[in-house]
Amino acid sequence: MKILVAIKPVPNPDEKVKIKGDGTGIILDNIKMVINPFCEIAVEEGLRIKEKLGGEVVILTIGTREDEQQIRTALAMGADRAVLVEAEKGLDALAVAKFMARVVEREKPDLVLLGKQAVDDDNSQVGQILAAVLGWPQATFASKIEFAADNKKANVTREVDGGLETIEVALPAIVTTDLRLNEPRYASLPGIMKAKKKELKVVPLASLGVDTAPRVRVLSYAAPKQRAGGGRVADVAELVSKLKNEAKVL
Amino acid sequence: MADILVVVEHQDGVFKKNTLSVVSAARALSGLIGGEVDALVLGNGVAAVADTAAGTGVRKVLLGEGAAFAKYLAVAYAGAVAEVVKAKGYGAVFAPASTFGKDFMPRLSGLLDAPLASDIVGLEKDGDALRVKRPMYAGNAIGTVTLSGSPLLFTVRQTAFDAAALGGAKAPVEKVAVTAEAGSTAFVSRQETKSERPELTEARVIVSAGRGIKAQENFKMVEELADQLNAAIGASRAAVDAGWAPNDWQVGQTGKIVAPELYVALGISGAIQHLAGMKDSKVIVAINKDEEAPIFQVADYGLVADLFKAVPELVSELKKLKSA
Numbered sequence: 410m411k412i413l414v415a416i417k418p419v420p421n422p423d424e425k426v427k428i429k430g431d432g433t434g435i436i437l438d439n440i441k442m443v444i445n446p447f448c449e450i451a452v453e454e455g456l457r458i459k460e461k462l463g464g465e466v467v468i469l470t471i472g473t474r475e476d477e478q479q480i481r482t483a484l485a486m487g488a489d490r491a492v493l494v495e496a497e498k499g500l501d502a503l504a505v506a507k508f509m510a511r512v513v514e515r516e517k518p519d520l521v522l523l524g525k526q527a528v529d530d531d532n533s534q535v536g537q538i539l540a541a542v543l544g545w546p547q548a549t550f551a552s553k554i555e556f557a558a559d560n561k562k563a564n565v566t567r568e569v570d571g572g573l574e575t576i577e578v579a580l581p582a583i584v585t586t587d588l589r590l591n592e593p594r595y596a597s598l599p600g601i602m603k604a605k606k607k608e609l610k611v612v613p614l615a616s617l618g619v620d621t622a623p624r625v626r627v628l629s630y631a632a633p634k635q636r637a638g639g640g641r642v643a644d645v646a647e648l649v650s651k652l653k654n655e656a657k658v659l
Numbered sequence: 660m661a662d663i664l665v666v667v668e669h670q671d672g673v674f675k676k677n678t679l680s681v682v683s684a685a686r687a688l689s690g691l692i693g694g695e696v697d698a699l700v701l702g703n704g705v706a707a708v709a710d711t712a713a714g715t716g717v718r719k720v721l722l723g724e725g726a727a728f729a730k731y732l733a734v735a736y737a738g739a740v741a742e743v744v745k746a747k748g749y750g751a752v753f754a755p756a757s758t759f760g761k762d763f764m765p766r767l768s769g770l771l772d773a774p775l776a777s778d779i780v781g782l783e784k785d786g787d788a789l790r791v792k793r794p795m796y797a798g799n800a801i802g803t804v805t806l807s808g809s810p811l812l813f814t815v816r817q818t819a820f821d822a823a824a825l826g827g828a829k830a831p832v833e834k835v836a837v838t839a840e841a842g843s844t845a846f847v848s849r850q851e852t853k854s855e856r857p858e859l860t861e862a863r864v865i866v867s868a869g870r871g872i873k874a875q876e877n878f879k880m881v882e883e884l885a886d887q888l889n890a891a892i893g894a895s896r897a898a899v900d901a902g903w904a905p906n907d908w909q910v911g912q913t914g915k916i917v918a919p920e921l922y923v924a925l926g927i928s929g930a931i932q933h934l935a936g937m938k939d940s941k942v943i944v945a946i947n948k949d950e951e952a953p954i955f956q957v958a959d960y961g962l963v964a965d966l967f968k969a970v971p972e973l974v975s976e977l978k979k980l981k982s983a
Contacts, residue, residue, distance in 0.1 A: 420796075422797065422931065422932065423930070423931065424931075425799055425931055426796045426799050426800060428800055435796065435800060447913075501774070502765070502768075502775070503768065503769070503772065503774070506769060525913070526913055528796075528797060528912065528913075528932070529795065529796055530795050530796075530802075531777070531778065531793075531794065531795050531796070531797070531912065532777045533761050533765070533777055533778075534765035534768065534775060534777060535765075536765075537733070537762065537763070537764075537765030537766040537768075537769065538765050538766065538768055538769035539769070540766060540769070541737065541765075541766045541767075541768070541769025541770045542769045544842070546734060546842055546843045546844040547733055547734065547762075547766060547844070548844070549733070549758075549761070549762050550758060550762070552906065564847055567758075568758070568906040568907070569758040569759075569907070570757050570758045570759070570860075570907055570915070571670060571851055571852060571907055572849065572850045572851045572852040572905065572906075572907055573849070573850040573906065574846075574848070574849045574850070575847040575848045575849070575850075576732065576844055576845065576846055576847055577844065577845040577846075577847050578843065578844050579843035579844075582843075587906075587913075588896065588899075588900065588906075588913065589899070589900065589906060622807075623807075624773070624774035624806060624807050624808045625774045625775065625776060625804060625805075625806055626804065626805050626806075626807075627795075627802045627803070627804050628790070628802075628803045628804065628805055629802070629803045630795070630800040630801070630802055630803075631800070631801050631803070632799075632800065632801070633794070633798055633799065633800070633801050636938060636943075636957045637959070638943075638955070638956045638957040638958055638959065639955065639956055639958070639961070640958065640959045640960055640961060641955075641960070641961045641962070641963070642960050642961070642962050643962075644962070644964075645962070645964075645969055645972040645973050645976055646976065648944065648960055648962055648973065649973065649976045649977065649980065651960055652921070652942070652944070652960065653980065656921075656942045656959065656960075658864070658920055658921040658941075658942050659888075659977070659980065
């Protein structure tokens with residue numbers, strides 16, 4: 410099975426981002442870039458499917474040369490090769506999905522895996538748009554993927570409001586990954602060594618002939634309203650009394 | 660301005676209240692740029708849903724029924740909504756930012772080549788230009804976004820818009836013919852998390868537990884507290900990942916976004932992604948034995964204590980209060 414896995418580098422989600430004084434962007438100096446956690450789960454799932462069924466795992470990033478480090482990390486985890494579509498920053502989800510569609514048309518994978526959401530812009534859009542552009546089936550928020558005996562279909566269990574839902578999709582299909590799908594492996598030292606020599610094909614953006622004019626543009630960023638917080642109570646009795654008499658929520 | 664369409668969410672024929680906030684958001688847009696607000700109900704045998712939607716203050720309800728809509732599938736939904744939008748010339752489409760809206764709305768964006776703003780928390784005008792507010796970076800930044808193209812697509816954060824009133828004068832229900840094309844996808848099964856408690860996104864009080872609860876069986880204690888408070892139960896990602904709580908209990912950036920009147924966090928450290936899901940709660944109580952836990956920075960009432968002692972004590976205090 411040929412699996413294409415799209416990954417996006419994002420600022421380390423365990424660090425709280427700060428906004429530039431003039432609101433034009435996020436301060437990224439001194440913040441470590443990592444593979445978006447949901448994309449990492451997608452890479453892991455691609456590798457597990459390959460280990461079981463054979464085939465190839467190809468990494469795809471729409472980004473800049475700065476993203477090579479995260480792409481190499483995915484290769485070090487065990488992916489076979491990578492494609493980087495070199496694009497300017499600030500593309501919206503529609504443009505990213507259209508670029509991906511061009512690469513999918515060339516690579517002809519049986520399955521495209523993406524994270525359900527990038528934890529920087531929190532859009533949760535690219536996988537579904539890609540599915541629409543390609544006219545492919547989609548299964549979002551996957552917590553389990555099981556292939557039919559002939560590998561032509563898959564049953565995907567999805568994490569949805571109210572519980573879990575399983576749908577069947579015919580391949581080729583787009584699947585976006587949720588947290589409980591797997592626990593990604595760490596890259597091994599030999600894996601890291603091997604990754605340095607793996608193919609990373611850089612495709613210039615213009616060669617794909619996609620309209621990149623953004624339909625959705627972030628004009629500025631502002632800090633959210635801050636909570637006062639930090640209040641303390643000494644014991645349960647004081648807590649109950651405060652909730653009743655001060656907050657009046659009991 | 661062209662008219663505005665709200666896609667109504669229902670679960671197998673039961674109207675979901677998150678649609679009420681979506682109607683409010685759609686009305687806010689109407690107030691800014693004009694246009695009438697209509698609702699669209701897709702399903703099979705869902706006249707009751709259409710009837711409920713008709714009482715939300717919309718101009719009319721479009722009802723598209725067919726056996727292929729008996730179970731929700733993104734491919735069928737996105738295709739049908741695209742058809743209605745094109746046929747009637749809607750200028751904007753709204754849906755809740757639930758796992759329903761987040762699933763089919765981006766697909767609609769791809770089908771129509773139209774801009775989608777996800778999880779919006781505000782709509783404004785700057786001169787003649789529309790400005791959309793939406794949280795990014797786990798809610799640590801609020802982006803001001805501009806959209807170009809048509810129709811404008813929005814998924815709405817339920818907690819950011821007041822619910823429209825239900826039960827007003829009934830708007831007319833108009834049947835529409837829509838094609839149902841599930842495009843090589845099929846519904847297989849659904850495993851509902853059964854609960855007698857209020858829904859997380861609708862509860863007035865939420866009791867939530869994290870890593871500090873240590874084991875699934877200790878959720879019994881959480882339930883006892885929730886019983887006293889008539890609360891819904893939530894969980895941090897750590898508790899769900901550990902298998903102690905079902906996935907749809909997860910509160911956070913990538914789980915449910917909640918804003919109850921009272922949020923009680925038990926043994927939750929307060930990771931950025933968790934705070935993103937609950938920091939708009941009116942009153943936050945945190946019980947944690949680690950006094951350095953970041954949850955205390957957002958808590959109105961922080962109690963540094965062993966929750967296995969504090970929670971039973973809290974339960975008995977609340978019982979006393981009730982019988983007093």
